[in-house]
Amino acid sequence: MRSEPPRVARLEPEVGINRAIPTVMHIDLNSCFATVEQQARPRLRGRPVAVINRRTEHTMIITASYEAKAMGVKLGMRVRDAKKLCPDLVWLESDPPKYRYVYHKLLGIMNDYSAHVRMRSIDEGVIDFGDTTGAIAGRDIVDIGHEIKQRLRDEVGSAMRCNVGISTNRFLAKTAAGLHKPDGLDVITHENLRDVFAGMQLEDLTGIAHRNRQRLEQVGIYTPLEFLDADEETLRRVVFKSVDGTAWYSRLRGWEVDKRDFPLRTAGRQYVLESYAMKPEDVLKRLHHLAEAVGRKVRSQGLVARGVQVHARSYEHAGRGWNGAYWHARQMASVPFSSDQAIYEIAKQLMERAPYPLKEIGVTCYELTPPDDTQLHLFGDQLAHERAVVSAMDAINDTWGERTIHSADTLGTDMVKAKIPFGSTRYL
């Protein structure tokens, strides 16, 4: 009598395309800052508008309106160059309080539909209806998308437009939001996924820029459809050489792999110096201003830092032109710190080695952790004194406005004022 063949452990079958009902909604304000400016100033509507961070023609454009984009104006372009393409370009200095207001209005609208809202930056956010089916019971998610677009117009202004993308995961929802700009609403499901990818280039996919595209092309993947059809092992072992390949395999098929919150590990600020060959003492004043701004950011999150990094771009020849060579230095401290003075002392010391003349400087605090008050320090009294002084300064600045009290060294450095935090929404 033949016995049954022993059962062998089988590998899990390949993950297919997610066929679930789409419940993730990505909302993206179109050309956010330029649109807000056009909302605020009705006479700018229909005109090419660019938002910049400094009132000079040498600065770069951070947002352009659709009218400007239609004439070839791109983000990162200098105002001087943009004006050659678009002589009627109206450029405006950024106005962060206005953008913060619109951000909070959008967040308020999104919060009305679900408790599971995550803002990814100042101009885009995600609602995950997956865990709150009660909120959309009996309602079509597409209707909710249209309603949010209408509410944005009603509650902020008639010129406000946003793109809405709906799918089964964050990646495809964001992809959907980018399909028909401006003011689009698209849904990606298992039924139209291949059609959507067929009309796209690799670099149209969020997360695929020059380097990843090159990696994919090296194994013969030239289009999003070929990327979708690639097997998991090729992506993991050959293309990305890590579990990133597995994540991409799932992400492209609509499975959620990006539902993560990252703890704050660093806080920093940078500044492009306003003149060539600035004297070291003037650079240090601006560095001090940055150190004070970084200290405020760290303390606003109730954290302390263990290290400081300074970076600079110099006017040194960088091999392929005068793009500015990158230099950085970092140092850890034996005791956690968060005072402006402590940050500046380390930054100043590190900056002595910077390769002048400089174009850009930056200060970053790293190894951020909650303060450990249970541990006794040898210099406990000194630390307590420093903390009391810093708290008093913060209280004064909270009450009477930023930089009501600051170090005398930073007098006359108001040009280093805080701008828009693009990545994190923690400080909004």
Added chain:
Amino acid sequence: MNDEVFLNERIQVLCSFGSGLNPCVPRRFRRASGREIDVTEIGLRHPTVNGRRMVHVFDVTDGMADYRLEFDSERLTWHLTREGDRL
């Protein structure tokens, strides 16, 4: 081109107060020169803070130029802080 002129001009403002999303609506304002301007549209109203002092910023237009009016809610004063009229 940038057409903005930054000002700090104390002005007198005629407002209406009602309900809805924008309960305070500036209708007309008189500049220091005596010139009166009728507001035809409020582009955006947003609050901002100066320390703990709340300032309400109204970006408005009369159809010919854009203006920024700021109402200091502690001092109950209005200022014209920006004008753009060379488009």
